[in-house]
Amino acid sequence: MEAIAFYLFAVLTVAMFSYTVMSSQALYALSSMAAGMIMISAFFFLLNADFLGVVQIIVYTGAVMALYAFGMMFFDTTRAVKEHNTSKVIVLTLSVLATLLVITIFTMPIAAENISAAFPEPAGVENPKAVGIVLFTKYLVPFEVAAVMLLVAMIAGIVMAGKKMDRSLTKMKEEEIAMMHQEETQKKVTL
Amino acid sequence: MEMYLYIALFAPFVGSLFAALFGASPKTLWSGVVTSALLFASFVSSVTLFVYLLQGGEPIHTELMTWMATGNLYIPFGFVVDQVSATMMFVVTTVSTVVHVYAIGYMDHDKAFNRFFAWLSAFVFSMMILVMSDNFAGMFIGWEGVGLCSWALIGFWYHKESATWAANEAFIMNRIADLGMLIGIFLLYWHTGSLQYDVVFAAVPNLDTSIVTLMGIFLFVGAMGKSAQFPLHTWLADAMEGPTPVSALIHAATMVTAGVYLVVRANPLYSLIPEVGYFIAGLGAFVAMFAATMALVNRDIKRIIAYSTLSQLGYMFVAAGLGAYWVALFHLMAHAFFKALLFLGAGNVMHAMSDELDPFKMGGLYKVMKWTAILMILASVALAGIWPLAGFFSKDKILEVAFSSEHYIIWAVLWITAGLTAFYSFRLIMLTFFSGEERYKEHGFHPHEAYKFMLWAMAPLAVLAVIAGWFEQQFVHFVTELLPTFEFHTHHVEMMLIAVTSLMAIGGIVVAVLLYRNGLLNPKLQQTAVYKLLFNQYYIPKFYDEFFSKPYAELSKIFWKQVDLKVVDATVDFIATTIYKTGEGTHTMQNGNLSSMLRWMVIGTVGLLVLAVLYVKRYDILALMQMVFPGLGA
Amino acid sequence: MLEAVNVSFGELNLATLAPMLIAIMGALSILVVDLAKSGLHKSLYVMVSLLFLLLDFGSLVDFAGIFTENGTMFGFFNVMLMDGISILSQLIIVGVSMLFIPLALTSKRFHEYDYPEYFSLFLFMIAGFQFMVATDNLILVFVGLETASLALYTMIALHNRSKSFEAAVKYFTMGALAAGFYAFGAMIFYAISGSVEIHTIAEVMAADGFSNIGYASIGSVFMLAALGFKVSLVPFHTWTPDVYEGSSAALAGYMSIVPKIAGFVVVMRLFEFMVHSEVVWLQVILYGGVVVTMTAANIWALVQNDVKRMLAYSSISHAGFVLAAILIGTTQANTALFLYWVLFSFTNLGAFTMLWVNRQKHLLPGQSSDHPYEKFAGMIKIMPFAAILMGLFMLSLAGIPPFGLFWGKLYMISSAVTSGYTVLALIMALNSAIAGYYYLKLIIFMFMKEPVIHGVHEYYMMNASLSLKTIIGIAAFATIFAVVTVNPLIEFIATLVYNSGY
Amino acid sequence: MFDHMLSILIFFPALAGMLGFIVSKESIRAYGITVSAIEFVLSLVLWYGYDPSVAGMQFMEQFALVPAFGINYLLGVDGISLFIIILASFFTLIGIASLTETRRVKDMIITLLFLQMTMVGVFAALDAILFYVFWELSLVPMLYIIGAWGGPLRIYASIKFFLYTFTGSLIMLVGMLFMAYFYFQATGQWSFSILEWYRLVLPENLQLWLFVAFFIGFAIKVPMFPFHTWLPYAHGQAPTIGSVILAAILLKMGTYAFVRFSLPLFPDASVFFMVPVAVLAIIMIIYTAMVAYAQEDIKQVVAYSSISHMGVIILGTFAMNVEGISGSVFLMIGHGVVSGALFLLVGVIYDRRHTKLMSEFGGLAQVMPRYATIFGIMVMASVGLPLTINFVGEFLSLLGFYSQSHMMTLLAGTAIIVGAIYMLSAYKKAFFGDVTKEENKTLKDVNKKELVALIPLVILAVWLGVYPKPVLTPINNSVESIVQLMHEKAITPEAKAAIPNPAETKIAMASVTEVEVDVEREAE
């Protein structure tokens, strides 16, 4: 049963992602990627990582994909980039080679005798709870830092998408800047 | 007595400095007079010292100051006046005083009068150092010093290409020989621990013969250069480019005999190695003849005399080489007088003929230049070795030495050379002063006799050329206090030898007089191969030019243009440009395209992965290889 | 049943968070100030940042004192790690940041400094780097790294020219790839050890006798790619010149120092134990990487036409030079790494500030980049003092004694010599010689060519302000009198490094 | 009074150079001359305070720079370095006094003062790193002098000069670090003090490697064949003052370093490499002399002649005995004086005609007799005529090497021949013959300023040729102690045999001669 699920989802994920990578249609690519993300969450559920699966669906399929969708509309993908690839051979060789090499190693068994789980999954506790306990003890600091990171990302997003970036003070002459400031204050006054 | 020593040594130096002060200014008579006066003082001091020694005084040995001292090496400025150096000092100061006085007249019209005297006196100073030094290093100072002065004086008229060329040739040739001498000095130092004559000569008998032989050879190489022995002889004839007083002083009487002096001075060393002595004697005999033959046909009065000098130096080396050191010294002294006289006479002729040197354009000058002619004939007779003039005594002694030591071939060569000597001397005399017609008129010359005081200045030389031989016994007695005596075994044939030699000389004179009595010989003679060979100095200068000078210059050019620039430097530049070119060639991988930047990152990773897998799976891969190619072995 | 989690507050050792928290507080306070009143002058923010950094620095100095007494400190369930090298690297990070932040006070106006957010991002970034070095937990390293990187991308873009956008996008995209590599690498290490803490990984691998060498090698490769990207190891360096060119000189200089030291510390933590183990492979790879990075970067630097780009390549080369320390792996080598980087910071600070000082808003006709060599031609005739200073920094970079970097090079090469890496020492020496050329090139332009434009002082000192001049002064002073500081530095660094077990 | 003499000597010019920035352009020459004159006097004071009977280091100064790494500020002079220091200050004085350059003269003088600091520093430093610091630092002012005031190829020449020597010295630096490491291994302490290093007896194979590392650095500096090609460019392009200082002092750093480092640190390796080094030296002597002969530019003749003479210095150094090494050290001074003077002389004519091609001249002796005389004296000094300064050095060097090899000395001795060939032919081309060019007919003879610079050099060249003792004695004493050290440290039997023990040989030589004199007397 598990095997069937694994292979099914594996084939689907690979197919979806491949389509994401290969498709020249941005919209299809986006859709297939969203599908792939959902498949991934299926693996998480398979692996008893329920919390992760939920997060995956919410964050990726919800938030990230929405962002991409907005982006796509913004960038007007109808006149999308014509991707004239010059060196498909290189790309393919490299990726196939990488896969083969890594798989070569991965087919070796892990000689893990001394591994003891640092944070064993407690029996009988639902996954989200267990995750929560670890997250808010051991991984509190990373969690907080991740919060900071998100804050940074937020600031970055705001700053960059903001109106001020339309004109470059870096490239403007001092007089122009003065003029601009004047205009701004005037605007405020008029408002 | 030390005072006299220092006066004798430094008076010429002071004179030289005095003249040098006015070196760049126009002629001042004073510079000539003062230098001559100072030289005269030097002469007087030398004579005083000579007499002092003659009266049985102890040799004087002084040390002025330290020159070099490092490690075990200790070289002082030390001077010694013993019988040999006193003789040399006497000869040097005498001739140079005469030449100085003479040159006041000779250089009368020259712009660089003062410079001339500065150099001339400097030369005398160097020569005095050479002969008075008590060690080999000091001798080397003088050795090189005379070389320098000779260079400056040969190239005195430096606007003449030929003069400067000859000067450089002389200097460089001498340098080649000096290297030999330097090596000789090194040998002496490392085997005896000193360069002082007394220490060295005391130590050499205890040394291995092979070492002493080496020392003898290398020192003699030095002597060969200075005394212009074959094959380093070519510079002497070319050196005639210098003013004639220079030729008289340097290239006849003093400097060129330095080689002989060296051998005589180093007699304790050379007497240990008779084989080298024989070689020296053999070479001397060869040069005597070789030079004489070239003198036979030459058409330049100074060069004829120069070859004659060369020939006579050969004689001296024969004597020195065979161990008859006093004989060599005796001939050196006698030769100095008459050869200087001969040159000064030639100088008079040149003066009269506006620096014309070709005797074929002269003839009949006797009428205008009687005294000069007389002096020159006197000198030539002395040179030819006619009794009772100086040459007779000294040269015959050398022939006797050769005969006595049973080197009959050498004797025979010298004997024939005696005839040749007489012949070319009188050929010169006949062509210049007699031979009937007055050819110079065709060329528009107006000869005149030289200044009176010049003639008077020559007089002492003339006197010495006549009488020097008469004091043979006293001389022998005097110098053999220092030098070994030479045992003659020829008493039974002595008279016969003298007779044979004299006949030869007289024969030469007679032939010359008869042949040239009526002027020039048949010009067809000049077409013969022998004549050409002799006239071109056996093609030796040409040979040197073709096989040494030109290849050296060519090789230098090749070294510079091909090797230094195109190999050595280019290698360095090549490394630099290769690095730079590599940069230029590869920095395009940074093409600014994000895709390729990403690809580079992946390439790097995959590359490392390949290495990793190869490393991890190396045994498997090896096994696989062995399976696929079983022949490879383990 | 779920066990009760007993956490004693004392054991948490909250103090270990203090330095980063100070930086984060600073960042937040700037945001708050901006909210309260917008449109304040940048000097306020510069000073506020400086103050917080000063506090940060002070706390680190405190830590250094505690460390020398009590040894390594752990905090927060052993996530935080305050050992010698973490303190040292944080000192460098914060110290250098303090020197770079006043570069915002230019006389000309640049876009980014009009944003208070810029300064808060700056402080967040510092906090990120601090987290990155103050832990051996790969998760926190990752999060810290990304925090810092995201802030940095934004700051580059804020310069607001098309080149800086291009630089930011390039940097970002490659950073995303590197993040993927990092995650993959960490995953492999997790697979073989069941842990994401470096010391546990080391212990597990040692206990297994490095039997998982295959996995470890692959993991190392991905880690090397990710961290190599950060410290610009060839061939993961491709972003460096473009990003340096695109960003402002002040930020470029900053990037040449701070992110790299953070990267070095992680590399050191991660690879040191493997280099010391029997894993010959990693030694060879590192050896090759070091040599190629040094040499190739040098060679590319030779052919640059822009000084900033040249300095970018040169900093790649210097990074390669320093990475040798990790290969050598002795205490002396690791000491040399920090010594080198401290000295390098001052010199590079000087060099990039000089570039910053003569940055114009608009390119002159015929110029294709901000700082072409030609711009500096004949500087000695117009601004002798500035030319001499710039020359000084170039000489120091070239390793001419007695200027700063020479001592670092000396100590580094010595550490190679001491541990038997003779050939490496020679390669390092010869690379210094090659590098001499491009530093010399600038000197030649400044001192031996005729000026392009005559008599225009502003041309060279467009951007100069008192604070910039002060910074240059500090850099020059530190570069010239480095010899005095070398001994205390060596002693201080060696103590910290040695007591951390490196 | 003499406690900090060397520090003063080193840093006085640098400090004066700093202050020089304030001095106005018009009076900078006077300032430069004053400063360098004071420095020269100070160096003479150093000589005055130097005790020639002491072989070891004097005026030692020490304080720790980087004690953790064994780097000290350690200074001292002995007979070997003393005179080069004096020469350095002397030439700086002469150089500034004779400066004819008018472009940016202030920069030039300040640069020269900094250069002086580095030069004195190199010869006074007894700590390897300190030595290296000054050694490298000296490149910078020289780079500037060549690059800013040089000829058309000046940038190429200056880069080549800098990078070439820089590369070599970096390899040397690696060698130094090795040395320090071995010292560390032996004693457990870091030290870069040369005097401490002298105490190390290294195994032979290590010596060989280290010798090579140091050799590359020194050989490029000297410059030895085949590392010499930077020199003709540097000289050819440098302004007169640059060439003078380069030839007179900077090149001596390499040969000095051989005596200071290579020989006493690696006696066995020195003996091992004696033959190859001597072969290189002989190639230098003959080959570069021939190249010099082929030159068309008179300055290049002098430049190549420099290389040729440096060959003799190297040969003397590797004679391994007191005579040879003393000779080579003396020749360093001699060559400094002579080649410095020759470059000044070339500068004189270049100032007048702005060309250095010999074909442009000819007959100068008629137009400029005084100039020709001084030039002639220096030519003669250069070819090593006895009673000039170079002869003493050349004679002793060759004499010394003769004890090691007969044949090679014979080959090397051709220096006196080939030297005469290129020098005399160059002199002939430029000074003899008729004045063919119209421009040359009106040339002015040397003026007072030039005479002021040249006359002291002439006096020096002759004085030290006639009476080298005041210089040679201190050199000899210090060299003796070095040879003694080498002899004691030598481990291989070949080296023990090749390096004489000065103390022993002195006694032996004396006894040999005495005994033999006695024998002679008895025979009489």
Add this chain to the structure above:
Amino acid sequence: MMEIGLTHYLVLSTVLFAIGLVGVMRRKNLLMLFMASEILLNAVNVAFAAIGHYYGDLTGQMFAFFVIAIAASEVAVGLGLLIIWYKRTDTIDLDTMTSMRG
């Protein structure tokens, strides 16, 4: 074959990672490129979860959780950058940005 082991997940993860790499390398559209980089991170997440599962350890899930957080922030910043770039140049083709090279 029926038993799904860790290796299966690792191989799957590798394959997905490689697909991501292909995307990163071949995409010229920056937006699509960013999407490809998301695939990279997702691929790793699968492996993390699998390893954690097979060791019975929660660390893997933790890591995956943080990776998701990081991916999300990256998207935010990336899109921000892309927006200004697009405003400036009206294109998101990465072949257009080659003003710096060499």
